[in-house]
Amino acid sequence: MLRFLVRRSLGAVVILLIISALTFFLFYSIPRDPALLACGKNCSPEALEVVRRNMGIDKPVPVQYWEYMVGVFAGRDFAVGPCPAPCLGYSFVDNTPVWxxxxxxxxxxxxxxxxxxxxxxxxxxxxxxxxxxxxxxxxxxxxxxxxxxxxxxxxxxxxxxxxxxxxxxxxxxxxxxxxxxxxxxxxxxxxxxxxxxxxxxxxxxxxxxxxxxxxxxxxxxxxxxxxxxxxxxxxxxxxxxxxxxxxxxxxxxxxxxxxxxxxxxxxxxxxxxxxxxxxxxxxxxxxxxxxxxxxxxxxxxxxxxxxxxxxxxxxxxxxxxxxxx
Amino acid sequence: MTTVTKEAAGPAPAAPGAFLSVRDLYVRFGTEDGVVKAVDGLSFDLERGSTLGIVGESGSGKSVTNLAVLGLHDPRHTEIAGEILLDGQELTGAGERTLERLRGNKMAMIFQDPLTALSPYYTVGRQIAEPYRKHTGASRREAHRRAVEMLDKVGIPNPRLRAEDYPHQFSGGMRQRAMIAMALVCNPDLLIADEPTTALDVTVQAQILDLLRDLQQEFGSAIVLITHDLGVVAETADDILVMYAGRAVERGSVREVLREPRHPYTWGLLNSMPSLTSDPDEELTPIPGTPPSLLAPPPGCPFHPRCAHTAEVGGNRCSGERPLLPEGRGAACHLTPEQKRRLRTGGATGLPPERHRTEQPGSRPA
Amino acid sequence: MKDAGGTSRTADTLPAPRDGGHEPSRGEPLLVAEGLTKHFPVMGGFPFRRQVGAVRAVDGIDLSVGVGESFGLVGESGCGKSTTGRLLTRLLEPTAGRITYRGQDITRARRRQLAPIRPEIQMIFQDPYSSLNPRQTVGTIVGGPMEINGIDPPGGRERRVRELLEIVGLNPEHYNRFPHEFSGGQRQRIGVARALGLQPKIIVADEPVSALDVSIQAQVVNLLHRLRREMGIAFLFIAHDLAVVRHFSQRVAVMYLGKIVEVGDRASIYERPRHPYTHALLSAVPRAALWDDDEAEGDGDGARAGAGRRTGTAPGRGRERIRLAGDVPSPVDPPSGCRFRTRCWKAREKCATQEPPLVRIEGNHEGHLTACHFPEEPTTAARGADVILDPALAAAERDRGPSPAAERDRAPGGDG
CATH class of the missing domain: 1.10.3720.10 (MetI-like)
Known part of the structure; x- marks a missing residue:
């Protein structure tokens, strides 16, 4: 019985990984740039870069995903402050912690x-x-x-x-x-x-x-x-x-x-x-x-x-x- | 429950000393296609401690009869008429409370398929203990002890341990043993066994049948053994009742019926059964045709459409007049004893003339 | 709708088998299995599922069915007899071993290679209710396989189907009816007609009559008999009922836990069995004949003399009574050495360590092979003492003295 539950939980982790990856990559296939939205109307390219880095979206998507998953399990540091595990990041919109x-x-x-x-x-x-x-x-x-x-x-x-x-x-x-x-x-x-x-x-x-x-x-x-x-x-x-x-x-x-x-x-x-x-x-x-x-x-x-x-x-x-x- | 009109002469009174007495029983089911006459005027008696084998094919009404005895039929679609007397107590109109007190206590039943007949959700020990607690008012502990004792009696090794097992952890033969333990736990006076060994292997069947016989001696229960296998009856029962299309067609002791069958259907059954002693090179003699529909059973003798001897009786008697089964030894057939004797020139085996099996060279060393 | 008259109508003659090419003559081996093995994987393990064992359903059996021969395969549930039938018809892939049909190795033959042979090896199933498609008419059920296999009988398929229905004893008018309109026995006949349409050389019949009523069983057994005799079709007849097998088969193999423990012609198996398991099986068959007991109870009256049905019993000797203990062990982990040893009254140390080979042992007729280290006497007559291995039975009979039944079956004065 215990074996069964452990096996089921392992399966659940796999499913969660798949779901998270799908959500992540689907999001980036949307032709909208969250940084551009956050930066506001009068946004210079330099400012945009800073915003991107602050949001953590300046890196390639797979790297971002990796960092995100690491954050979920181990926590990570953001520009706005440290984020202990389970770290789901900060909202792009109002910078409140997601968790x-x-x-x-x-x-x-x-x-x-x-x-x-x-x-x-x-x-x-x-x-x-x-x-x-x-x-x-x-x-x-x-x-x-x-x-x-x-x-x-x-x-x-x-x-x-x-x-x-x-x-x-x-x-x-x-x-x-x-x-x-x-x-x-x-x-x-x-x-x-x-x-x-x-x-x-x-x-x-x-x-x-x-x-x-x-x-x-x-x-x-x-x-x-x-x-x-x-x-x-x-x-x-x-x-x-x-x-x-x-x-x-x-x-x-x-x-x-x-x-x-x-x-x-x-x-x-x-x-x-x-x-x-x-x-x-x-x-x-x-x-x-x-x-x-x-x-x-x-x-x-x-x-x-x-x-x-x-x-x-x-x-x-x-x-x-x-x-x- | 509506009354069913009774045919023919009224039933004879219950035989004195009979422990179970079924008098002129009718069971009918309402279905979408019409009314099924599952049991059509059946009477039999059973004495304490003896075994009655009810033999018949599917649809002969043998199982329905016994569900009716226990009152386990579906009351919304079933009409029952006639008398069922258990130790003098009338069961046909009895209330649910009365029947509940008798079931599992004074009369118990063993079903064909022990896998589906035991609940998969409770331990074997608990299922055996349950009726004991209910009927004797024993404590949980006492009932459990009794269940273990019963398991031991029916030959389950390590009964204390196995009582905690679930039915699916038992083998087929062990499940049927558990079923027997459950049926006998309250020392019932009447045990109805509905094809108790049909789902089992041959070697296991032999163990179970012998066990039933031994336990009967110990518990002194009367047994109604329902089966399609004349061999099983021959090895286990004292008396035989042969049923066809909801009616009893022949009755007698095992010896009488098997040695000197009097009904053409019984002849047919014996002849169509391959045995280990008949001549294997000779064709079997099947009964032609198929059993009749119980929605519209044939008039007169229900067997007449498949019977080879209606011409012998002559006229339209077989299709027009219902033959009655006499009390005691006898058969419900219009043939006269002389005619039967002539038709069975082979001697005591009841074979129709076309069927003489040749002597086979000795199979055992003399 | 049930037609009582329809089932008894049968054609008098059967058409000659399909000609063309080499027709092997009777007696030649038709379908041969060597070392046939089927292990079904058992999955389990932790944390990842993998194969942890195998159900050794069929574990290295040899058998051969000759042209026009009927070969019986008997055994209790779980002995692997049905799996054997499915392996031989290539419905299952064997794990090991070799199957040859008319000398041609078909063990690993692909679909296309099998295509010309498939119609010649046909199968009849146990359950006449689930083995016919309820949405097809009888015409489609019987004619469909002919169409698939490109069989174009002269006069058209429909005519041929009607002919076949008549051969198996059904009314040809029922061409357009559906299976649910027929009784169990009639459905089994439809199954037989379907197999016959492909002009098979061998039919594997897996418990063809065990779902039928006694009176109907005989009809179907006789039909199969007639097909074998008149059309020369060989049969592998798989059944648990020893009496039916005896009636139908010329040679018989007894299986136990995936092995053939004894094989031989009918007379050898039923009258001179050597394997303890065969003895136990035979002794367990309930018999409607009571003549033995008459002897034992001293009332063998004149009636017996005229009993044509009863033969071959030496006066004064009943049949042996053997009651095994428990059920057949699991084929996942069968006993070492001889598989029957755990239920055998003759088992010794050797039985656990050495698997007995299936050979002709001393005193056996030719072709009668037995896999036993300590074979029984070649007789089924009652022995000095009953063999009662079942503990509950043994206890009951020890407490109370022998039961009347035991007395009934025992030779007078022969108690040991």
Whole structure:
């Protein structure tokens, strides 16, 4: 098991290297010079050279990449000051340290994604299992039809609608905002309630359908029948035997959905103007801010890969056949 | 559950002393194509401590019958009518609670494929201990001790260690042993074994069958052994019930049925089976055609479209009138005993006249 | 739709085999394997995956199937019999060894070189449900391979396909039907028709009847029998059912853990087996015949005398009873020396150190080869004492005295 995790982590490092290199070289294929932008309107060639050196973009691109990667692991010195590891550089735009900005922004995105995941896993799986247990009844039909409708909605459509309804029309909730969890947990919760609801909507529908179909499949397994033949009660068999088996496909899809969950979180940030990584990423692209963009990309990729390693570890936890082979 | 109209004469009362008594059982499934008459008026009795072999091909209703006994059928698509008496207790209309108390406790089941029939997510020991805890109220520790004891009994080496293993760490034969341990853990009075050795290798099958027989003596359970293999029945059972298209067509002791089969279908089964003692150069005698669809089983005797002797009976009797299976030894066939004797001029083997196997030179030193 | 009448309809005569070129006569070797080996790699290791071992599915076997001969390959799961079939049809690449077809080495033959031979070596598979494309009609399934191989029968392919359907006992009218409209036995016939369309010289039949009901099994076995007899097609018949193999095969090889442990003509293998494993296999086959017991229980009445079905049992002697312990070991790490030694009651030190060669041992008929250092007596009759290696069984029977079954199978007074 440990071997498996180590091997997976090694693979993750390789993937991260590829992602970082791709981002780096793609950035330089954009026909825009960040130094020219930073230098301002009346820029002399000499001044431009100085700016370039200060930004660290006077060297060939592969050398820059190398220095960047060294900086990530060992830290490096910039003209504006020293930058300890993990050094992601300084923003081209306002010279703030990238790492600090990201640390500042990521709690919003993670709160959004994690909260939404809790919502759609609880509601989606619950509804799906209920539909499976009451297969063929009215409950099942309503859930199935409902999930089909909901899954065809989009965040940027239901987001504004939800604000219009709950904030302006009914006045139940205040305008969504991000309040630090450690400072004001209640405010944090209240401020994110609407974004969670909106972001989890589509996922909930998908998980309802998936939970229903995998549960129905599992309930027809031979070993589930055996458990019933042993005299175990229906609820016991449902939760201990069938549910356990349905976890594998659900966890698999959850791992795959990680990327779209972060993507969805970023769209949600935009819809509700929350200060998260998604907005940071878009801004840095618009500003030709390479260090910020690299920072966000690497951070997001690391987070997603980490989640996938966790999912793989979860397999081993759920299924002894994975753990012991 | 709706009632099913019963055909023919009403069922005879349960035989006194019978431990399991199935009377005039009907099982029907609703499917998209129509109603499948999976079991069509079946009656049999089983005494304590004895073994009944139910023999039939796929679709004969042998497995369905036993799922119905345990109440494991899907209630939404299944109609059941008739009586299933276990030790005098009616099971057909029994509530889920009642059945749960009986399952795994008084009646237990062994399934065909031990790999899929055991849960991959829990240790073997835990799966064996589970019903013991439920039915006896034993503590976790006691139940575990019992599970280890059962594993030892069914011949798993290092039972204490192996109890902590998962089914996928067991070999096929060991899994079936674990399955048997699980079924016997509460000392059930009735054990239903549905093709318990079909998924196993020959040498392992022999071990398991002998083991089942030995354990039966120790536990005194009655066994219903469902199989398609007459050989397995011959080696294990006391009585045979031959099923075809959801009906019992012949019944008797193993010796009676195998030595003097009375139903043309049983003749056909015996003749189509290659054996280690028949003349290998002679062609097998298959039963022509295929088993009937249970959506629309043939009228009269279900076997008549494949039977070679309908002309002997004469008229349209075979296709028009359903032959009844008498109580005790007998066959559901319109042929008279004299006709059968004439058709089986070969003697006691029940072979139709076209089939005489020649004596083969002695295969063993005398 | 199931057509009960369709399956029993069969043609009386079969067409003569395709002519052209040299036709080898019966008895000549057709398909020969020497030292045939297949190891499937086992991946593992840390931190980088590499091959850490091998499943030694087939480990150096020699066999030869003659023209028009039916050769049976029996063994339990994991013995490598199916892999052998796939190697011989070149569906798998052998790790080592040599395969020759009509004297021509085809072990490493490329696709193009194999093309003219491929149709002559055909295969029938176990599962009639998954081995036919559900989206193709019977006509396409049977006719397609003919088209690919450029076989243009006189009168057209469709006519030929209809003919073939009739030969295998299906209704030619079913040309346009789909596999799901047929029962298992009928599907297996479609598989046979597909193979026949290419006018094969040899058919490798991998468990062709084990997925079928008993009454249907006999239909298919008889069909294959007829093809061999009347069309001169050789068969490599792979099965786990010893009785079926006995019925179909002239020569039989017994495999255990990737090795052939005994090979010989049918009578030698079934009546004069020498390898302990062959003994164990034969003794494990459940038999529907009860006549032995009549003897043992002293009630051999007159009925027995007229029993035409029952032959060859010397009066007063039952069959031997051998119950092995455990299952077949893993082919990843097979036992040293003789592979059967871990389950053998005769195993001694020599068995662990020396692999017994497959040779004709003393007392064997010609062509009967056995790989054993300490062979058994050439008989399957009951011995003085049962061989019970299974610990649970042994314990149960020791505690309680011999079970009725044990008594049933034992010769009276022969207990040791």
């Amino acid at each position: 600090k900005t990201i640390l500042d922004r990521f709690p919003t995105t993670v709160s959004l994604a994690a909260g939404a995941a809790v919502v759609f896993l609880t509601v989606g799986l619950g509804a799906g299992m209920l539909a499976a247990a009451r297969r063929g009844t009215l409950v099942d039909k309503v859930f199935s039809a409902g999930s089909l409708v909901v899954s065809s909605l989009q965040i940027y459509f239901i987001g504004p609608l939800a604000i219009a309804l709950f904030v302006y029309q009914l006045g139940w909730l205040s305008q969504p905002e991000y309040v630090n969890l450690t400072e004001d947990p209640a405010g944090w919760f209240a401020g994110l309630l609407l974004p969670w609801f909106v972001l989890s909507m589509i996922f909930t529908a998908n998980y309802t359908r998936m939970a229903r179909s995998t549960m129905i499949e599992q309930l027809q397994e031979d070993h589930v029948r055996t458990a019933r033949a042993k005299g175990m009660s229906r609820p016991f068999v449902f939760f201990r035997y069938a549910w356990r088996g349905s976890l594998i496909p659900i966890v698999t899809i959850f791992g795959v959905d990680m990327g779209s969950l972060f993507g969805g979180a970023m769209i949600t940030e935009f819809t509700f103007t929350l200060p998260g990584l998604g907005r940071l990423a878009v801004q840095s692209v618009l500003n030709t801010d390479l260090p910020m963009l690299m920072g966000v990309m690497l951070f997001a990729a690391t987070a997603i890969i980490l989640c996938n390693v966790l999912v793989d570890a979860a397999y081993a936890f759920i299924d002894p056949r994975v753990r012991l082979s």
